[in-house]
Amino acid sequence: MAANPIEQFEIKNLIPLGNIGGQEIAFTNSALFMVGAVALITLGFSAATAGRSLVPGRAQAAAEMLYEFVANTLRQSAGEKGMKFFPFVFSLFMFVLTCNMLGMIPGFFTVTSHVIVTFALAILVIGTVIVYGFVKHGTHFLGLFVPSGVPAWLLPFMVVIELISFLSRPISLSLRLFANMLAGHVALKVFAGFIVALGGLAASGGMTGVLGVAGAALPLAMAVALTAFEFLVAFLQAYVFTILTCIYLHDALHPGH
Amino acid sequence: MDPVAAKYIGAGLACLGMGLAAMGVGNIFGNYLSGALRNPSAADSQFGRTFIGAALAEGLGIFALVVALVLLFVA
Numbered sequence: 001m002a003a004n005p006i007e008q009f010e011i012k013n014l015i016p017l018g019n020i021g022g023q024e025i026a027f028t029n030s031a032l033f034m035v036g037a038v039a040l041i042t043l044g045f046s047a048a049t050a051g052r053s054l055v056p057g058r059a060q061a062a063a064e065m066l067y068e069f070v071a072n073t074l075r076q077s078a079g080e081k082g083m084k085f086f087p088f089v090f091s092l093f094m095f096v097l098t099c100n101m102l103g104m105i106p107g108f109f110t111v112t113s114h115v116i117v118t119f120a121l122a123i124l125v126i127g128t129v130i131v132y133g134f135v136k137h138g139t140h141f142l143g144l145f146v147p148s149g150v151p152a153w154l155l156p157f158m159v160v161i162e163l164i165s166f167l168s169r170p171i172s173l174s175l176r177l178f179a180n181m182l183a184g185h186v187a188l189k190v191f192a193g194f195i196v197a198l199g200g201l202a203a204s205g206g207m208t209g210v211l212g213v214a215g216a217a218l219p220l221a222m223a224v225a226l227t228a229f230e231f232l233v234a235f236l237q238a239y240v241f242t243i244l245t246c247i248y249l250h251d252a253l254h255p256g257h
Numbered sequence: 258m259d260p261v262a263a264k265y266i267g268a269g270l271a272c273l274g275m276g277l278a279a280m281g282v283g284n285i286f287g288n289y290l291s292g293a294l295r296n297p298s299a300a301d302s303q304f305g306r307t308f309i310g311a312a313l314a315e316g317l318g319i320f321a322l323v324v325a326l327v328l329l330f331v332a
Binding site for chain 2: 179236
């Protein structure tokens with residue numbers, strides 16, 4: 001029977017850890033995959049760059065490519081002063097990319113398909129922007145909401161609109177990543193269900209059976225195409241999350257348009 | 258109107274929003290391609306920015322999908 005497409009997102013408590021104030025705390029499958037992603041990144045980069053050769057081999061070249069990719073993105077968006085945020089941005093990019101890619105493996109759990117995870121990451125980014133903005137620029141940071149060259153009578157509306165658009169940033173940042181991961185995996189599960197449903201007609205035997213198995217090739221082709229598309233989306237969403245982080249950090253470094 | 262029926266109608270309307278978002282995404286790539294055909298040497302430098310713009314436009318379509326899913330499965 002075709003599986004329920006929402007079932008793959010269920011949080012399972014693997015190791016119960018008691019409770020804090022009535023809220024049950026446990027080591028869940030989500031936590032397991034987060035730890036797995038971090039372990040994969042750390043061990044992968046440590047092993048790849050252990051040789052530290054001047055002319056890199058394949059693994060070191062791959063690690064350097066990822067490093068330069070994020071470094072160029074940050075340098076272009078936030079300037080040279082933004083490079084102090086590089087460890088943060090790089091960790092963010094690698095974590096989101098690895099969690100997205102791990103979710104593509106059949107049977108693995110997609111950490112970023114839960115809005116609370118992506119919301120925590122987005123709040124971390126916006127919190128960094130706000131705290132750094134106020135520490136560095138004091139109340140001048142609020143100049144972010146006052147675009148230059150606006151006539152005085154329009155200013156109150158512009159400030160309100162800019163404020164709302166700023167506050168919608170963590171929401172859009174988290175929702176984009178979460179919804180892309182959720183929609184992709186639900187669609188994959190639905191098409192996989194179609195393959196099973198059509199192929200299952202073979203049990204009834206005869207003409208319907210043959211047609212069923214032959215017809216099952218269509219959702220199979222769609223599922224293959226969708227999987228390829230999902231790999232692209234996994235990388236693209238990690239990149240978009242990172243570049244938007246870099247743009248918001250640029251706002252913290254240079255408030256006022 | 259029966260609230261369950263209203264939810265299904267709302268979910269269908271949200272999917273119309275997704276169609277409009279798809280038009281937006283196609284717009285971005287169409288503009289990139291027409292610019293690339295006029296100025297092929299500048300095409301590679303703007304390729305990354307094209308995908309950023311497409312991801313931002315696609316994001317809004319995905320928000321519409323989230324509205325549809327919330328209507329169908331959550332509320």
